[in-house]
Amino acid sequence: MNSAAVSRHHFLGDTASISRLHTSKILAPSKITTRVKMSLREDGPSLAVVGVTGAVGQEFLSVLSDRDFPYRSIKMLASKRSAGKKQTFEGREYTIEELTVSSFEGIDIALFSAGGSISKEFGPIAAEKGTIVVDNSSAFRMDENVPLVIPEVNPHAMSHIRLGAGKKGALIANPNCSTIICLMAATPLHREAKVIRMVVSTYQAASGAGAAAMEELELQTREVLEGKQPTCKIFKRQYAFNLFSHNASVLSNGYNEEEMKLVKETRKIWNDANVKVTATCIRVPVMRAHAESVNLQFEEPLDENTAREILRSAPGVVIIDDRASNNFPTPLEVSNKDDVAVGRIRQDISQDGNHGLDIFVCGDQVRKGAALNAIQIAELLL
Amino acid sequence: MNSAAVSRHHFLGDTASISRLHTSKILAPSKITTRVKMSLREDGPSLAVVGVTGAVGQEFLSVLSDRDFPYRSIKMLASKRSAGKKQTFEGREYTIEELTVSSFEGIDIALFSAGGSISKEFGPIAAEKGTIVVDNSSAFRMDENVPLVIPEVNPHAMSHIRLGAGKKGALIANPNCSTIICLMAATPLHREAKVIRMVVSTYQAASGAGAAAMEELELQTREVLEGKQPTCKIFKRQYAFNLFSHNASVLSNGYNEEEMKLVKETRKIWNDANVKVTATCIRVPVMRAHAESVNLQFEEPLDENTAREILRSAPGVVIIDDRASNNFPTPLEVSNKDDVAVGRIRQDISQDGNHGLDIFVCGDQVRKGAALNAIQIAELLL
Numbered sequence: 001m002n003s004a005a006v007s008r009h010h011f012l013g014d015t016a017s018i019s020r021l022h023t024s025k026i027l028a029p030s031k032i033t034t035r036v037k038m039s040l041r042e043d044g045p046s047l048a049v050v051g052v053t054g055a056v057g058q059e060f061l062s063v064l065s066d067r068d069f070p071y072r073s074i075k076m077l078a079s080k081r082s083a084g085k086k087q088t089f090e091g092r093e094y095t096i097e098e099l100t101v102s103s104f105e106g107i108d109i110a111l112f113s114a115g116g117s118i119s120k121e122f123g124p125i126a127a128e129k130g131t132i133v134v135d136n137s138s139a140f141r142m143d144e145n146v147p148l149v150i151p152e153v154n155p156h157a158m159s160h161i162r163l164g165a166g167k168k169g170a171l172i173a174n175p176n177c178s179t180i181i182c183l184m185a186a187t188p189l190h191r192e193a194k195v196i197r198m199v200v201s202t203y204q205a206a207s208g209a210g211a212a213a214m215e216e217l218e219l220q221t222r223e224v225l226e227g228k229q230p231t232c233k234i235f236k237r238q239y240a241f242n243l244f245s246h247n248a249s250v251l252s253n254g255y256n257e258e259e260m261k262l263v264k265e266t267r268k269i270w271n272d273a274n275v276k277v278t279a280t281c282i283r284v285p286v287m288r289a290h291a292e293s294v295n296l297q298f299e300e301p302l303d304e305n306t307a308r309e310i311l312r313s314a315p316g317v318v319i320i321d322d323r324a325s326n327n328f329p330t331p332l333e334v335s336n337k338d339d340v341a342v343g344r345i346r347q348d349i350s351q352d353g354n355h356g357l358d359i360f361v362c363g364d365q366v367r368k369g370a371a372l373n374a375i376q377i378a379e380l381l382l
Numbered sequence: 383m384n385s386a387a388v389s390r391h392h393f394l395g396d397t398a399s400i401s402r403l404h405t406s407k408i409l410a411p412s413k414i415t416t417r418v419k420m421s422l423r424e425d426g427p428s429l430a431v432v433g434v435t436g437a438v439g440q441e442f443l444s445v446l447s448d449r450d451f452p453y454r455s456i457k458m459l460a461s462k463r464s465a466g467k468k469q470t471f472e473g474r475e476y477t478i479e480e481l482t483v484s485s486f487e488g489i490d491i492a493l494f495s496a497g498g499s500i501s502k503e504f505g506p507i508a509a510e511k512g513t514i515v516v517d518n519s520s521a522f523r524m525d526e527n528v529p530l531v532i533p534e535v536n537p538h539a540m541s542h543i544r545l546g547a548g549k550k551g552a553l554i555a556n557p558n559c560s561t562i563i564c565l566m567a568a569t570p571l572h573r574e575a576k577v578i579r580m581v582v583s584t585y586q587a588a589s590g591a592g593a594a595a596m597e598e599l600e601l602q603t604r605e606v607l608e609g610k611q612p613t614c615k616i617f618k619r620q621y622a623f624n625l626f627s628h629n630a631s632v633l634s635n636g637y638n639e640e641e642m643k644l645v646k647e648t649r650k651i652w653n654d655a656n657v658k659v660t661a662t663c664i665r666v667p668v669m670r671a672h673a674e675s676v677n678l679q680f681e682e683p684l685d686e687n688t689a690r691e692i693l694r695s696a697p698g699v700v701i702i703d704d705r706a707s708n709n710f711p712t713p714l715e716v717s718n719k720d721d722v723a724v725g726r727i728r729q730d731i732s733q734d735g736n737h738g739l740d741i742f743v744c745g746d747q748v749r750k751g752a753a754l755n756a757i758q759i760a761e762l763l764l
Contacts, residue, residue, distance in 0.1 A: 225603065245725070254705065286625060346636025360627060
């Protein structure tokens with residue numbers, strides 16, 4: 001997850017070439033240099049991107065540009081190894097700087113995606129200097145003093161944090177990708193009928209393990225098709241034409257860390273210690289968007305037509321739910337898209353009355369699952 | 383699903399080359415011709431294989447041979463298009479014959495896998511002639527006069543059907559692949575603590591849609607890696623590096639037919655009209671083994687250690703459940719294997735007390751999900 005090169009190959013989702021392997025989409029210089037925005041302006045905040053060479057770091061730049069995020073300056077930060085390299089952004093060339101304790105002098109907002117240990121070390125230092133840190137790692141998510149925010153779901157959790165002269169710095173955590181994608185669809189229904197139990201099975205893409213994992217999936221697939229032994233560096237097993245239980249560590253209760261993130265983060269984001277969640281997280285050979293099969297149990301009755309209407313007007317959600325033509329969300333369709341797609345919306349026949357629904361959700365792991373959500377958090381600060 | 387050629391390429395699961403694309407495994411003449419068995423003998427039943435050129439038809443031959451199934455004759459039946467072609471089996475060459483109304487004269491056991499409409503037309507004709515039909519299609523599964531059997535689960539359902547002079551013919555249905563794989567793991571636990579509700583999410587392989595689907599997945603993957611538009615004949619969408627809701631027709635209740643098979647077949651096999659089942663069936667880019675995430679709710683308490691002990695002694699089940707090394711069942715590992723693998727066995731933290739478990743199950747769709755189960759049914763007749 002630490003090299004600009006890792007994003008060279010991925011699978012598109014937003015053009016005529018939706019279904020082809022494509023080169024240099026994220027980093028396409030043509031895209032960045034031809035857009036001259038008014039977003040570089042004196043009254044914007046000063047920004048820093050920590051981990052700018054990684055998959056999410058690169059997506060930060062792409063999303064900032066796409067959304068005309070205002071800034072008066074932007075600092076590109078990475079490890080010593082990348083320091084001195086060039087990074088083009090909105091028609092200007094920047095020199096990547098090494099992340100140090102003095103990187104945050106005068107920085108209003110820092111977007112972190114360089115792993116949990118970097119966040120743990122440098123997040124508090126930045127906040128101490130007056131910077132508002134939006135952190136994509138798991139380092140502070142369960143810290144009760146740190147808001148854990150999906151802007152469409154719980155913006156109020158960070159309402160006490162604002163930019164401005166004399167204001168203090170702060171830490172804000174970006175939830176885990178599978179939590180964000182699940183709750184984008186489940187929350188509007190939860191508001192209507194209160195979710196009391198949720199059973200989630202995930203179909204997670206390579207991108208969640210970083211760009212090197214995406215590269216390995218592609219390499220392995222080529223090797224398997226050529227009858228060669230696949231290269232297994234990232235996952236120590238064959239990923240091509242296979243799937244496996246999520247690579248996160250398994251805890252003493254038998255759940256892996258990815259699954260417990262869904263359990264714990266849902267409770268914190270919904271501010272509901274009693275909501276019951278179980279999850280089985282599986283890695284599938286897909287590039288950059290997650291899918292989730294979600295079974296919901298409600299306190300109040302909720303029929304599928306009402307659920308569909310609620311989701312139709314939910315921000316950041318699109319419905320793809322055409323039973324006649326068997327057209328439902330797929331990871332490929334949502335790749336490089338902002339919205340989370342929901343389909344297979346149906347009354348759960350295993351629950352009495354109208355107290356259960358099954359839904360199927362897909363969302364881009366790199367975008368809404370990481371970079372977009374973080375930048376939406378930053379937008380709430382403006 | 384109609385060509386011997388379709389099985390040429392698939393992914394192995396049982397040798398050192400477990401992880402490579404492999405040629406001619408199912409049809410390997412070396413395997414068939416070098417095994418001279420005592421299974422061809424005067425006191426064996428006369429067999430017919432209907433749909434012998436398909437993926438499951440070919441697997442019938444492979445499993446018959448592997449299991450030394452006794453027979454005094456075997457008739458290879460297929461559509462007119464394949465009639466006259468040669469089929470080698472256990473060192474002898476057979477001529478494939480066209481399936482007609484007179485094909486079953488003198489046949490004791492017929493193994494059908496040529497689609498539902500062929501079964502509907504010729505199954506009753508064969509039974510009328512005194513043949514016991516083991517049918518792999520969905521044609522008769524929900525017929526209350528036809529036993530629906532997983533030999534490890536409900537062999538008693540067919541105990542009234544036996545081979546022998548003067549006996550009548552009969553129909554016996556092979557359950558759907560995803561039902562077989564799920565119930566192989568769930569039934570031993572059900573016997574102990576009674577399952578009252580089951581939430582299933584599947585990760586289904588290409589093979590369930592026939593060998594042509596497996597070929598298309600391979601072709602599409604090559605095309606995508608070469609930057610070409612993928613060929614979409616079988617599924618009308620990109621399958622490579624993608625996943626999608628199962629291609630079965632969606633019914634008025636929003637469930638697709640594949641999901642309703644899991645619901646209805648479970649009730650029939652367990653002889654329990656009240657068991658509550660919901661399912662979300664998803665097709666993933668894997669070749670020939672299904673995975674299923676299964677959440678179980680029990681009437682009686684059942685802790686995970688007891689569950690693991692029960693599954694350890696369950697016939698046809700292997701446990702792969704190593705939390706420390708993150709080693710759990712994968713579709714690739716069970717490919718070409720007879721046993722269904724179970725792992726991720728853990729107490730469901732979303733259910734109170736010891737009344738819930740989550741498990742993850744993988745099984746070969748062509749083998750235990752189809753051909754092996756059918757031949758185990760036939761073995762019960764001997």
